[in-house]
Amino acid sequence: MYLSKKMLKKITLEILAFVFIWIIFIWTKYHFLYPNYSQEEINDIFKKENLKAPVYDSINLRGYNIRYLTNRGNENVSPNPETGRKKPYLFLIHDSGKNSGYFLDYFKNKDINKIFHVIAVDRIGFGGTYLPKRENNGNEIFPIEKEEFGEKADYVSSIIPKEILKQERQHIEEVRIVANGCSGLLGAEAFNWMDLSIVKSFMFYPETEPRFIGSVLFSKLLSSPVVSFLFPRAFVSKQKDLLLLDNMKGKGRERLIDNAKYSEDKNFEREENLYSGHYGGKKLKSLFFMMSDENKKEKVEKMIGTGQFSVQVIDKVDIYTQPQFVLDKILANEIYTLDINQIKK
Secondary structure, X not given: OOOOHHHHHHHHHHHHHHHHHHHHHHHHHHHHOOOOOOHHHHHHHHHHOOOOOOEEEEEEEOOEEEEEEEOOOOHHHOOOOOOOXXXXXXXXXXXXXXXXXXXXXXXXXXXXXXXXXEEEEOOOOOOOOOOOEEOOXXXXXXXXXXXXXXXXXXXXXXXXXXXXXXXXXXXOOOEEEEEEHHHOOHHHHHHHHOOOOOEEEEEEOOOXXXXXXXXXXXXXXXOOHHHHXXXXXXXXXXXXXXXXXXXXXXXXXXXXXXXXXXXXXHHHHHOHHHHOOHHHOOOOOOEXXXXXXXXXXXXXXXXXXXXXXXXXXXXXXXXXXXXXXXXXXXXXXXXXXXXXXXXXX
């Protein structure tokens, strides 16, 4: 059956209308409603609530200028005058398409600020962290961007927590990393770059399975120069970021998990005498997969292949607006930490 010209024209117009409305929706969500706060805006927000505002800082890693928020100026971050110990660190890694501004509620939470030195990063392409640009043409990215947003960006994304913590003068203080969603496995990757047993990564609702081919092709199309000019920066960066993370959920997943197992085992070897008899046996755990249902829990357990890491089913909440929920989960899992290193509320 052949379509009439009138019917074909109608279908074409409907498709174009749908695409136009979809583009408007994307611009509304990722540009007009995208919270990318300036320091002045943050100062005003916290002044109204009579709270100490976090401040932006940055660090240069392999040509990428990484921006992050820190509550370094909060008096609670200073070392305890009685013990001389600094506060432990809470390092927040946002999901694809978001930025550090989504974590502002963590800097407002009095319990969290009393316990932690809080850091929230703008990952590559989001917030105040931009992709490198050509000096002679601000609208054109490096011609080798595939490589730059491939191996190089993959490496930089992995070392961001380690390097920022070093800049914040973290030495032997406890570190708790929180990652989310598509970027969830970055919590495990970040742990692999840490060389201390005092680091624990909490991955909330991490996407651990490879994407289907249609979704991958969709991201490749929308991130190509031919199409990307139609969309806001945050949306295009999200597509590039998803492509970057695909390897972590695909062929790189086995390496990621094996490295994490090795790191945790080496940490336990170093402190085995301290763990001997602790709560009846080995209790050191460094990676925590916080899943939304039993089916996803089973998939993660199958991926891990052992009971070495903690895989739990928890309520599905928006972790960006529920910092107390996240804090409660972190503190509930301190049983897997030596008494001398446990974070007390």
